[in-house]
Amino acid sequence: MTRFIVRRLVGMITVLFAVSAIVFVVFMVLPKQNPAQTLAGKNATPVLVKNIEEEWGFDESLPQQYLTMMKKVFTGELIQYSPRLPVLDLIVEKIPATFSLTIGAALIWLFFGLLLGYLSAIRAGGWLDRILTGVSIAGISIPVFLLAPVLIYVFANKLEVLPNGQYVPFEEDPVEWLKHLILPWITLAVLSIGFYSRVLRSNMLDVMNEDYVRTARAKGLNERQVMTRHVLRNSLIPVITLFGLDFGATIAGTAIITEAIFDIDGVGNYAANAVAKFELPPIMGVALYGAFFVVLLNTIVDVVYAYLDPRVRLGESAS
């Protein structure tokens, strides 16, 4: 198992290197414009552009330029130029808001998605299944930009039970933190709840036809044991993969719309503003940040996967 994890970590580093190289090529090499001009922003003075050119060493060879860029990324010297602030610090500062939003939403969607999917599967064809199917399809079909305003209108404006946005740090006021996040969580989770319940339901219906489920019944397990230990357990394996990818993607970008609508000062909002103002350093920083989490979660999924399905570990002895 240790060797398996080490192999996955090495793979992870390789992918991250590739991603950083692509970021470098896309932002520094491909554009015809002087990259220093791009980095400096729309209203930069010629002096600033000149300084950036020297700082980033744009007269040197491409590998050297890449190393300079990576050094800046790792030492926190990657800075945005208007106003002049270090990108890494800004991202780190905004991570609690983004993580509060995404982790909370992920727990909600995982819990309700699996619960609804499980209930739907064990009652397949019955009235409960039909109702839950309708609910899931509705959840999948409602776009975030429609759902969020409706939630705000109902719960914040009409009923006035929840605030309509913004983020309150947990350490400042846990109750307000929770109240401010409920609507964003729901907004972000609804689509995935619908999606996950459908996926789990169909996985479970497939697994129910497996021979080993019949074996489980033949040895005298009760229905609940058959469903949880054998059907659910085996149906979760593909769902875990999906969850890792989705959660990574949510941190890396999907949360942007929700953060923007609810005015949550997170990484997504930061990226959205940077794009609007065409500020290159934050975009580069967020791109690398996003890639890091997507790759990290993929690695975690691989390890969890090997834990859940012993057949995956086969590769360990084969190599």
Add this chain to the structure above:
Amino acid sequence: MSAPLLSVKDLRVGFATEDGVVQAVDGVSFDLRPGEVVAIVGESGSGKSVTAQTLIGLTRANNARIEGSVKLGGEELTSAGDAEMRQLRGERVAMIFQDPMTSFNPVYRLGDQIVEAIRAHRPDTSKKRGRERVVELFEAVGIPDAERRVDDYPHEFSGGMRQRAMIAMALALEPEVLIADEPTTALDVTIQAQILGLIEELNREHNLATILITHDLGVVAEVADRVLVMYAGKVVEEGTLDEIFYDPQHPYTWGLLGSLTRLDRPRPHRLPQIAGSPPSLLDLPEGCPFRPRCPHEFSKCPEYPGLEARLPESSGHRDRCWLTPEEKRERRMVEGQIGLEAPREVGQA
């Protein structure tokens, strides 16, 4: 003769489908005594597996209609509650399945899966005691290095070893009845013989009443005491092993026997087979369902005969064919051995 342990009377199993009711099992009756091996033989779709699974309630479903009677030690099972059935599975009636590759859950250790079966019925068995029991069982079914292998996952076992583990699981609670549903079909021929030998040995040692489901008469010849031949949901012939092999009465049985390849006979040009394919259970021909494939069909066949003893010397040897015993003895001989000649139309094609 001792009283039957398991007594099946006129068992009928039908499934409602979109195209109509499929009568998968249609009036099957047999008795099973301790230590006896009853083989149920037939092609795919003959209803043999459905019969076996119905005995322990595995075919219960909203769209299934189960009629008739299954009595285990005098207790009626068709009307027993789900909880009662659950208690009896594994504990009194154990089952092993065709494909040992897929019959264990791939994500759990084999030992744990067997301990799970034990603990389903004896919840106070400790995990440690359960594990010890599995080691004993693995040794009993001939799995080498049992102490270490109980912690293996199913994919780490070969097919034959997995079937041994399956048998170990079936024996875990010392059941009275063992149902083996095509236990050797997915195995190599050499492994088949070993597994059959094992089943036979356990059957003798534990006085285990055994139902063996198979399509392979070669398997039957090795272990069975009595044989039921099924076709399209009905028993078309039943008798002792010798009666079925040496004095078969039904043309379908002749066909099955004729399609056995034998080492003690000259090699045929091509492997003999029964022409045609089994009928759809949704669209059975009138009368004898084997009629379209039978070269001996005649005017009485559109009426289906009952399962009756037609030989004066044996009341237990029964079949469903209108031909007289003399006609049967004459017509079943094809090139000096028992077989079914090709139907006229198919022969010319």
